[in-house]
Structure formats: C-alpha cells, structure tokens
Amino acid sequence: MNRIPVLNSGYVELVEWMGGDDAVVRNARRCWKSESKGLESDRKLLRHLLKNKHMTPFEAMVFTFDVKCPLFVARQWHRHRIGSYNEESLRYCTAERDYFIPEGLQGAQLEAWKNHNDRCFDLYEEMVGLHRMRRELARSLLPVGLYTRYYWTVNGSSLINFLVLRTDKHAQKEIQEYAWAVFKLARSTAPESFGAMEELLLPDRGF
Numbered sequence: 211m212n213r214i215p216v217l218n219s220g221y222v223e224l225v226e227w228m229g230g231d232d233a234v235v236r237n238a239r240r241c242w243k244s245e246s247k248g249l250e251s252d253r254k255l256l257r258h259l260l261k262n263k264h265m266t267p268f269e270a271m272v273f274t275f276d277v278k279c280p281l282f283v284a285r286q287w288h289r290h291r292i293g294s295y296n297e298e299s300l301r302y303c304t305a306e307r308d309y310f311i312p313e314g315l316q317g318a319q320l321e322a323w324k325n326h327n328d329r330c331f332d333l334y335e336e337m338v339g340l341h342r343m344r345r346e347l348a349r350s351l352l353p354v355g356l357y358t359r360y361y362w363t364v365n366g367s368s369l370i371n372f373l374v375l376r377t378d379k380h381a382q383k384e385i386q387e388y389a390w391a392v393f394k395l396a397r398s399t400a401p402e403s404f405g406a407m408e409e410l411l412l413p414d415r416g417f
C-alpha cells in the first residue's frame with residue numbers, strides 16, 4: 211500500500227522513487243574503492259555513514275511523495291528547503307470544502323468547530339461564485355486547517371534530516387504523524403538504510 215491516511219482527511223503517498231540501499235552502498239564504496247562483501251558488510255557501512263554524518267551517499271536515493279495535509283502542517287513542512295514542492299494553487303483552483311478536525315473533538319465543541327469552518331467556506335464560495343471575486347483574494351477568508359495538496363521530491367539525505375526533526379517529540383503532533391507515514395513508505399523501499407537510521411537516529415521513538 212503506497213498511500214497512508216493521516217489525520218481526518220489527509221494522506222501521504224509514495225508516487226515514485228529511485229535508488230535504494232544498493233545505490234547508497236554503491237556511491238559510498240566509491241570513496242574507498244571498496245566492494246561489497248555481502249549484506250553484513252553493507253549494514254556496517256550504512257551505520258558508519260550515519261554515525262559519522264557522511265550523508266551524501268544517501269542523496270543517491272530520491273523520492274516523490276504526494277501529500278495532502280492542513281495548511282498549518284504544510285507551512286512547517288515547507289521550511290525544509292532541500293527538496294522540491296509543487297502545490298495546488300488557490301489563485302488558479304477553487305478551494306474544496308475540506309478542513310482539519312482534531313481527533314477526539316465531540317458534542318458542542320465539534321459542532322462549533324464545524325460551524326466556524328463551514329461559515330468561512332460559505333462566505334468564500336459566495337464571494338467567488340456570486341460576486342466574482344478573484345480566488346487569490348477570497349482565499350484569505352479560509353481557515354489554516356484547510357487541506358492542501360503537493361508533490362514533494364526529496365533526496366534520502368534531506369529526507370533523513372526531515373524525519374529526525376519531525377518525528378521528535380518537540381515537533382507538533384500532527385506533523386509527527388505525517389513524518390511517521392513518510393518514514394514507513396521510505397523504509398519499504400530501502401529497509402537497510404532506514405532501518406539503521408531508525409535504530410541510530412530515532413531511538414526510543416515511535417508513534
């Protein structure tokens with residue numbers, strides 16, 4: 211399964227990837243003109259790279275993820291500059307009525323939450339539909355819990371930096387959920403690299 215649901219309406223999907231454990235090992239071994247002596251020696255090498263922050267061999271892996279997340283998560287995500295983003299534009303596209311609802315919200319609080327968000331969308335749709343306001347202006351009525359979609363293309367080294375920072379307990383819980391979904395998808399393509407990374411750089415973490 212390449213798509214993992216996250217939060218009430220989001221997901222992360224791995225749409226394409228290149229490289230993998232073999233590519234990382236191949237590139238790293240060029241430094242020493244060495245050859246693989248099997249899985250155990252490759253594992254040792256990967257751990258050596260991670261422990262010594264010799265990260266460029268991990269750039270031999272490249273991933274493209276399709277992400278759907280609330281704007282407030284995207285704002286934090288896009289601080290990660292080493293990577294490429296292509297996001298749906300609210301200048302050119304009309305926003306869909308799709309917004310974040312926190313887990314566990316119930317009863318009157320849930321109703322109030324939905325009413326507030328729906329009122330924002332009601333006015334937005336009225337401005338765009340009835341009054342022909344430009345979408346790029348009307349969007350300022352929308353809440354930061356609005357879901358957005360983008361492709362994120364990132365190499366393995368930058369991805370590891372993202373995962374270390376965003377699975378940390380100091381990161382907001384909602385982006386942690388996305389980071390763990392990204393981690394699971396990346397590990398499915400390069401189990402040795404991300405397995406070693408989990409053990410060495412994400413000890414005692416888990417969602």
Ligand SMILES: Cc1cc2nc3c(=O)[nH]c(=O)nc-3n(C[C@H](O)[C@H](O)[C@H](O)COP(=O)(O)OP(=O)(O)OC[C@H]3O[C@@H](n4cnc5c(N)ncnc54)[C@H](O)[C@@H]3O)c2cc1C
Nearest residue numbers: 286289290291292293368371372375376378379380381382
């Ligand atoms: C828990 C948490 C709380 C945060 N709180 C805030 C906050 O309150 N306010 C806020 O503004 N930000 C905040 N941030 C964002 C943080 O400062 C970083 O912008 C973000 O985590 C991206 O990390 P990065 O720069 O390592 O990643 P990338 O931008 O992907 O960069 C990767 C690496 O490339 C190198 N690099 C990239 N660009 C440059 C450059 N211009 N110069 C030198 N080296 C560069 C650095 O080594 C960097 O680590 C927070 C992040 C976390 C995880």
